[in-house]
Amino acid sequence: MAEFNLQCPVPLRAETVQMAHGGGGRIMRDLIESLLLPAFANPALEARHDAALLDLGGTELAFTTDSFVVTPLRFPGGDIGELAVYGTVNDLACCGARPRYLSCALILEEGLALAELEALVGSMRRAAGRCGVVIVTGDTKVVDRGRGDGLYINTAGIGLVPDRRRVGPERVRAGDAILVSGDLGRHGVAVLSVREGLAFESPVVSDCAPVHLLAEGLWDAGIDLHCLRDPTRGGLGAVLNEIALDSGLALEVREQDIPVAAGVAAACELLGLDPLYVACEGRLVAWMPEAQAGAALAALRALPGGEGAAVIGRVLPAGPVPVVLRTVLGTERVLDLPTGEQLPRIC
Amino acid sequence: MAEFNLQCPVPLRAETVQMAHGGGGRIMRDLIESLLLPAFANPALEARHDAALLDLGGTELAFTTDSFVVTPLRFPGGDIGELAVYGTVNDLACCGARPRYLSCALILEEGLALAELEALVGSMRRAAGRCGVVIVTGDTKVVDRGRGDGLYINTAGIGLVPDRRRVGPERVRAGDAILVSGDLGRHGVAVLSVREGLAFESPVVSDCAPVHLLAEGLWDAGIDLHCLRDPTRGGLGAVLNEIALDSGLALEVREQDIPVAAGVAAACELLGLDPLYVACEGRLVAWMPEAQAGAALAALRALPGGEGAAVIGRVLPAGPVPVVLRTVLGTERVLDLPTGEQLPRIC
DSSP, X not given: OGGGOOSOSSOSSOSBOOGGGGSSXXXXXXXXXXXXXXXXXXXXXXXXXXXXEEEETTEEEEEEEEEEOOSSSEETTEEHXXXXXXXXXXXXXXXTOEEEEEEEEEXXXXXXXXXXXXXXXXXXXXXXXXHTOEEEEEEEEEEXXXXXXXXXXXXXXXXXXXXXXXXXXXXXXXXXXXXXXXXXXXXXXXXXXXXXXXXXXXXXXXXXXXXXXXXXXXXXXXXXXXEEEOOOXXXXXXXXXXHHHHHTOEEEEEGGGSOOOHHHHHHHHHHTOOGGGSXXXXXXXXXXXXXXXXXXXXXXXXXXXXXXXXXXXXXXXXXXXXXXXXXXXXXXXXXXXOSSOSSSSOO | OGGGOOSOSSOSSXXXXXXXGGSSSHHHHHHIIIIIHHHHOOHHHHTOOSSEEEXXXXXXXXXXXXXXXXXXXXXXXXXXXXXXXXXXXXXXXXXXXXXXXXXXXXXXXXXXXXXXXXXXXXXXXXXXXXXXXXXXXXXXXXXXXXXXXXXXXXXXXXXXXXXXXXXXXXXXXXXXXXXXXXXXXXXXXXXXXXXXXXXXXXXXXXXXXXXXXXXXXXXHTTOOOOEEEOOOTTHHHHHHHHHHHHHTOEEEEEGGGSOOOHHHHHHHHHHTOOGGGSOOSSOOEEEEEGGGHHHHHHHHHTSTTOTTOEEEEEEESOOSSSEEEEOTTSOEEEOOOOSSOSSSSOO
């Protein structure tokens, strides 16, 4: 690594895996594009949805997977068990699918308290029940003390895609409105606050929740959804950049319209974080024709978890800058894809 | 733990996770039965196949998951990448399914060489190609140095179950013949030899391979397969005990008919291991009516990887002992479910 080591916390090029490779930013995107996608090259993977769409005997399925390595295992508003269910349910929902079945693979570190395992597995069961999904298959591995971190969970999920539901960056159009289903950055700040032992006046609680009913609410309202994403690692900033890059269009968002809770904003200011890059685990970003934005907003706000929905911006024709933020001061700021991550291991 | 600590390496009851909880033996079965199955209670999970059978819009799917934590990442005859593909393909095949799609979730430890990651991902691609499956969705997480062990891989798999294929312990009948597709214990010995730096005169090479074409060969030959299993963790001994317990019948196997390579037998003698409990990663155990055993044997032996197939025993009515081994000396030995594991982290 010597020749590339510029004494920078995020190396420009590395010869070994860095924490930033898992951060949801440019370095992770580079790893996926230069190493993983070429290795497994196939159309389903290259579609780069949150899940793969598969035609099995005339039935269209969505199939996705996520591992969860959050530390600590519990945080204000949730735990790794819930996160492992909601994360995969949300990826399915963001492909237009109705989540149905999950797998659950546990990597246990020797020494984990069985009572803690039982509690976290109980949390998975309740989360699955809340989402109407069934955990139908599983696996258990144990690694030696010091080779894990208590518990890692992988879930894979299968959902059914109803007819005529097509969402993805390729359907985003200039003129589309961009909505979020609620305020941003709660999850990352909640995890960080407990990890770093920070005590805020009013503790920030994770937004950790399933979003599939919010998505169904939009479909039920007849919204012609063009794209859906949940802004996890890398937050809203990473999602907007991904969609701009993958659609070839430019996105414009207005700082004054982006909901951020006062506690999150205060914590971010204290910690030197930008809330637009902090992970959510229960929010939806949605693209649709501008004429339907009002109806979409009304549909979201009528649903639990969608009360704080807001129209935050719109899609422009391709331009020199993929994502522009119009600040409260009236200036323009480039909202770039983050390089690495602000917060490691938040999911 | 004090009151249960009998100074035994495998505690009778533990309050924390032990290596034995991942060993494929009684302690792992207890964990699954007492903690995991009750938490997630549902018919698909309780069928206790290697995969769940799901009806989606009239199409029958098999769905399974496995994490791979083998150490070291490479061993004679294979690596973690191949193992992660074959392991899931084999679980699908053991449910009567034709493997179709895999997910791939990587947990990378900070510091893993990217060249090594690329090589192992290439190994996954070749293994997938060999099996005719497509890796359609993935996830990448990074954990801090000292919180992983280079690379853990989770794969989940989806297969299609053709009509009228029903296999499982509930279909096993007294009078069934028991076949294995080749000699046993190679994988565990191969991993152990490199881990412990043992040099045998002729190195033992892992049997790491897909078994789905062996299963298809049996179906194509018109065999009425009652049950299929791949003897991984806990080896043949664990598989026989599982089927005996889950079918409520007794099994009898003949030591002289169970194929074990000379190198594996010698290594096991040296290391104090019983090859009947050592993991395979490319073998099939099959149950079918005794009248079809000859045809099944011929079908297996005609296929690559099935040349060493053998009829090793038969199913008896329920009796006091679930699994009996008739030894080469003419005596009977109880082949019990192992308590913990002989060899940790072999898959």
